Amino acid sequence: AANGALLTVAGLEAWYGESHILHGVDFHVRPGEVVTLLGRNGAGKTTTLKSVMGMIGKRSGSIRFDGAETIRLTSDRIARAGIALCPEERGIFASLDVKENLTLPPVVRPGGLSLDQIFELFPNLKERLGSQGTKLSGGEQQMLAIGRILRTGARLLMLDEPTEGLAPVIIQQIGRTIARLKQSGFTILLVEQNFRWASKVADRFYVMEHGRVVDGFASADLEANKQKLQDYLGV
Numbered sequence: 001a002a003n004g005a006l007l008t009v010a011g012l013e014a015w016y017g018e019s020h021i022l023h024g025v026d027f028h029v030r031p032g033e034v035v036t037l038l039g040r041n042g043a044g045k046t047t048t049l050k051s052v053m054g055m056i057g058k059r060s061g062s063i064r065f066d067g068a069e070t071i072r073l074t075s076d077r078i079a080r081a082g083i084a085l086c087p088e089e090r091g092i093f094a095s096l097d098v099k100e101n102l103t104l105p106p107v108v109r110p111g112g113l114s115l116d117q118i119f120e121l122f123p124n125l126k127e128r129l130g131s132q133g134t135k136l137s138g139g140e141q142q143m144l145a146i147g148r149i150l151r152t153g154a155r156l157l158m159l160d161e162p163t164e165g166l167a168p169v170i171i172q173q174i175g176r177t178i179a180r181l182k183q184s185g186f187t188i189l190l191v192e193q194n195f196r197w198a199s200k201v202a203d204r205f206y207v208m209e210h211g212r213v214v215d216g217f218a219s220a221d222l223e224a225n226k227q228k229l230q231d232y233l234g235v
């Protein structure tokens, strides 16, 4: 792409039925970056990830991935282009065991991690291989939800609030995992409420308000932007 980005979102608008939710969202993610979307509840962060994944029926504007326009593609085609979403609700099937859950999403491209590579990242999952989804802790469910998108061959991983409801030690582990994934060449787009944690794992932030991106800065500039950020987030 002209700007060297892997993902470029420009003028993105999205609707749920008659409700106009996104009003021209602009941001980009370069290859190998970890970028976080911040903003208050209802700002449109989840809707932005779902739009990139093609899961919002009514959307307009431009979403370029790896140089190609995807705004009119189905979510299936977008997955095959190399984008995966790990949703906020995690989507673990209670009646399936860990291995069945892991191997559920189809492998869409070469380059995905093997099960052994996933177990190396998440040793707990290997120990729980035959356990049903319902028997897993929240942390194990989150690891399973991330692990299974690593199998698919996606290059851009979108994680919606991966730390939500988890214990501090698990949150740290997820932070280390994201750092390793970045080192292995994955590009990661996060939605996160916990901006202190996010500032350790992300290269850059964007702030969303009322369905638009209203600000952006590098993690290195977090301190200088702290007051402004607290005002945006109301913390």
Ligand code: ATP
Binding pocket: 016, 019, 021, 039, 040, 041, 042, 043, 044, 045, 046, 047, 048
């Ligand atoms: P949160 O942290 O609460 O998920 P968010 O920034 O991710 O916040 P979205 O989930 O994208 O926000 O929601 C943006 C707006 O869209 C909110 O006003 C929300 O009420 C509305 N919305 C979300 N999902 C739906 C839906 N399925 N139908 C109608 N409106 C929705």
